Amino acid sequence: MSHPVSDEINRSGSHASGTADCQVCAAIAAMVRGGGLRIGSARLPWAGRLPPIHDRREVRSRQTILRPGETLEGVPVICDGWAARVARLSDGRRQILSFLLPGDLVSASAVFASSVNFYVESITAVTHANFIREEFQAKLLGEPKNIKALMGICVAEQEEADRLVADLGRRRAEERLARLFLHLMERLKMRDMVQDHAFALPLRQSHMADATGLTPVHVNRVLGTLRDDGIIELSGGTLRIANLLKLQRLADVN
Amino acid sequence: MSHPVSDEINRSGSHASGTADCQVCAAIAAMVRGGGLRIGSARLPWAGRLPPIHDRREVRSRQTILRPGETLEGVPVICDGWAARVARLSDGRRQILSFLLPGDLVSASAVFASSVNFYVESITAVTHANFIREEFQAKLLGEPKNIKALMGICVAEQEEADRLVADLGRRRAEERLARLFLHLMERLKMRDMVQDHAFALPLRQSHMADATGLTPVHVNRVLGTLRDDGIIELSGGTLRIANLLKLQRLADVN
DNA sequence: CGATTGATTGACAAGGTTCAAAGTGAGTGG
DNA sequence: CCACTCACTTTGAACCTTGTCAATCAATCG
Numbered sequence: 001m002s003h004p005v006s007d008e009i010n011r012s013g014s015h016a017s018g019t020a021d022c023q024v025c026a027a028i029a030a031m032v033r034g035g036g037l038r039i040g041s042a043r044l045p046w047a048g049r050l051p052p053i054h055d056r057r058e059v060r061s062r063q064t065i066l067r068p069g070e071t072l073e074g075v076p077v078i079c080d081g082w083a084a085r086v087a088r089l090s091d092g093r094r095q096i097l098s099f100l101l102p103g104d105l106v107s108a109s110a111v112f113a114s115s116v117n118f119y120v121e122s123i124t125a126v127t128h129a130n131f132i133r134e135e136f137q138a139k140l141l142g143e144p145k146n147i148k149a150l151m152g153i154c155v156a157e158q159e160e161a162d163r164l165v166a167d168l169g170r171r172r173a174e175e176r177l178a179r180l181f182l183h184l185m186e187r188l189k190m191r192d193m194v195q196d197h198a199f200a201l202p203l204r205q206s207h208m209a210d211a212t213g214l215t216p217v218h219v220n221r222v223l224g225t226l227r228d229d230g231i232i233e234l235s236g237g238t239l240r241i242a243n244l245l246k247l248q249r250l251a252d253v254n
Numbered sequence: 255m256s257h258p259v260s261d262e263i264n265r266s267g268s269h270a271s272g273t274a275d276c277q278v279c280a281a282i283a284a285m286v287r288g289g290g291l292r293i294g295s296a297r298l299p300w301a302g303r304l305p306p307i308h309d310r311r312e313v314r315s316r317q318t319i320l321r322p323g324e325t326l327e328g329v330p331v332i333c334d335g336w337a338a339r340v341a342r343l344s345d346g347r348r349q350i351l352s353f354l355l356p357g358d359l360v361s362a363s364a365v366f367a368s369s370v371n372f373y374v375e376s377i378t379a380v381t382h383a384n385f386i387r388e389e390f391q392a393k394l395l396g397e398p399k400n401i402k403a404l405m406g407i408c409v410a411e412q413e414e415a416d417r418l419v420a421d422l423g424r425r426r427a428e429e430r431l432a433r434l435f436l437h438l439m440e441r442l443k444m445r446d447m448v449q450d451h452a453f454a455l456p457l458r459q460s461h462m463a464d465a466t467g468l469t470p471v472h473v474n475r476v477l478g479t480l481r482d483d484g485i486i487e488l489s490g491g492t493l494r495i496a497n498l499l500k501l502q503r504l505a506d507v508n
Numbered sequence: 509c510g511a512t513t514g515a516t517t518g519a520c521a522a523g524g525t526t527c528a529a530a531g532t533g534a535g536t537g538g
Numbered sequence: 539c540c541a542c543t544c545a546c547t548t549t550g551a552a553c554c555t556t557g558t559c560a561a562t563c564a565a566t567c568g
Contacts, residue, residue, distance in 0.1 A: 085416075087416060087417075087419070087420035087424075089420065089424055089425070089506065090506055091506075093424040093425075094424070095419060095420040095423040095424045097416050097419055097420070107412070108405075108408065108409070108412070109405075109408075109409040109412060109413075111405075112402060112405045112406075112409070113409065117413055117416075118416060141398060141401060144395060147395060147401065148366060150405075151362075151363075151365075151366045151404075151408070152366075154362065154363075154405070154408040154412070155362070155363040155366070155367060157412055158361070158362070158363060158408070158411055158412060158415060159363075159371055161412060161415030161416060161418075161419060162339075162341060162351050162371075162372060162415060163341075164415075164419050165341070165349060165351055165415060165418050165419055165422060166341035166343065166349040166351070168419060168422035168423045168467065169349040169422045169464075169466070169467030170341075170343055170347040170348070170349045170467060171343070171347075172555075172556090173555075173556070204513090204514065204515095205514075205515070206514080210423075212423070213422065213423030213424060214556075214557090215556075215557055215558080216514090216515090217516090217517090217556090217557075217558080217559095218555085218556055218557070220515065220516060220517085221516090221517090221556090223515095224516080224517095252343065252344055252345075426523075426524095427523075427524075458545090458546065458547095459546075459547070460546085468524075468525090469524070469525055469526080470546090470547090471524090471525070471526080471527095471547095471548090471549090472523085472524055472525070474547065474548060474549085475524090475548090475549090477547095478548080478549095
């Protein structure tokens with residue numbers, strides 16, 4: 001069976017070859033199946049053939065993948081697992097800027113700059129590929145259509161951030177968590193990772209706290225009320241939205 | 255005296271001509287003097303000659319300039335005055351996403367999309383120009399250098415938003431206000447609008463509240479303590495940083 | 509098994525909000 | 539020029555949401 005993605009990868013001489021090649025193929029294939037590289041809901045719809053990768057890395061859960069200012073080997077894309085972009089304050093406070101899901105470009109800025117100004121940390125075990133920047137750029141800048149797609153990713157990234165700013169600035173704990181869950185569900189839906197209003201949620205309560213600007217203790221309490229109200233069921237790493245309508249009303253969608 | 259900017263504007267047949275042309279020239283000249291179009295600290299360093307504008311508008315203070323979804327006539331750039339990008343929740347809560355100063359492109363997204371998903375509201379009286387999108391794009395996409403400059407603006411916009419997310423999620427009132435003031439001072443410095451640690455600050459306390467995710471009453475109290483501690487002097491629309499070191503320590507810079 | 513990590517709970521403190529009222533200042537019309 | 543109005547600032551008091559501290563419980567892992 002012909003497989004343009006893995007063909008391309010296998011042809012690229014520079015990537016780390018090992019025993020896990022088919023994993024990479026599978027992961028990137030999944031990415032493509034999901035509609036191309038993305039950030040949030042924006043896509044980079046490349047026709048079949050990806051640029052060559054510099055390398056591919058597998059990282060255990062709870063590791064720091066990138067640090068601010070650190071030189072990037074390539075343009076990082078998440079193949080598998082969950083990661084987060086995070087900001088750290090000097091006294092250790094943390095804020096999750098966004099979650100990175102399979103198929104996500106870590107940041108549009110990484111396409112042009114050789115470093116970023118946030119941390120990237122794995123939440124689960126993560127596989128990520130680093131595309132060769134020059135080739136990635138060349139492919140993008142070659143076609144106006146691709147430039148616009150990249151701008152689309154930038155805009156989506158920005159809209160995401162604006163949404164989060166309004167959430168953190170003006171919404172209370174319950175609303176923030178409700179919106180977090182709905183937002184994640186939307187993104188996972190696009191990847192066919194939601195079944196019957198339920199999906200794997202590998203986040204600790206401290207992750208949810210860092211994403212919503214709350215403390216883990218308070219997240220715990222709010223989750224408790226959401227559970228008691230029959231809105232969500234959360235256990236064993238699986239979140240099931242038991243009452244979507246109520247959750248949406250809480251989250252102030254529509 | 256030859257003046258490439260106003261020459262260009264005068265040559266452009268499609269812009270609204272009136273009695274205030276020299277105002278436009280002056281405003282855009284100021285913009286150029288300041289280093290080109292920008293967002294935050296990123297610049298679009300166009301060599302002397304701007305693309306033609308579709309029109310130019312003057313708006314009184316406290317008006318809504320743009321609404322989400324509304325069709326944009328062109329690519330809006332602030333020539334004079336202060337405006338804000340703002341998000342509104344369904345129940346009326348407001349969050350200021352960013353302040354727009356003279357020379358600011360309202361949003362990089364406006365270059366490619368014909369609508370945006372936030373409000374733009376004037377704070378003072380505002381003059382803004384709307385560049386013809388096709389020409390603006392053509393000029394940008396024509397040169398790879400310009401594409402990278404545009405991407406630089408996108409990245410700066412994003413970094414701004416990330417910074418704000420961390421502030422709103424993880425910093426307390428005093429820190430947020432301190433950072434707001436320092437951030438504004440930096441931006442105004444680039445425009446030569448700061449003298450001796452003092453600058454015109456046309457914001458009401460409710461603006462500061464909407465920018466920092468606080469209530470106006472609490473902003474008032476915190477301003478009171480900053481004043482009492484001899485850190486700032488704020489009156490008559492002028493902010494003077496009386497003790498920069500203390501303010502920076504509060505703001506957790508460095 | 510002991511050790512570690514995360515979830516849960518209680519008691520209490522604090523930061524920030526809400527409501528209400530009074531003070532201030534600039535602009536307006538008479 | 540004065541009184542009036544309107545928008546904004548300031549202040550107090552009560553309240554509420556969220557944070558802090560501390561202890562316990564549950565689950566996982568070498």
